[in-house]
Amino acid sequence: MEEKLHQFERNDVWTLVPKLEHQRIIRTRWVLRNKLHEQDKVVRNKARLVAQGYNQ
Template identity: 60%
Template sequence: MQEELNQFERNEVWKLVPRPNDHLVIGTKWVFRNKQNEYGIVVRNKARLVAKGFN
């Protein structure tokens, strides 16, 4: 997860701003995946932070 957050800062894709009183906060959630090779052995663990689009 920390690697994903570091990429956000490095790529400058977001910044933290104060919330306006007349707007709601968009929720987020973490999605985890295990990448496997052709033999089913876990090669890498991946984490993604995604926005809840239904809000």
């Protein structure tokens, strides 16, 4: 997850801004998945940061 966050910073994916009083914050969640090889061996782990849709 740290590697993914560093990629976000390098690619200027978002800008951190102060919270305004009348706005709600959209929560996020990490979705983790293992990529498997043909013999069901873990090849690598993938992580995605997604916004929880019911708050958008």
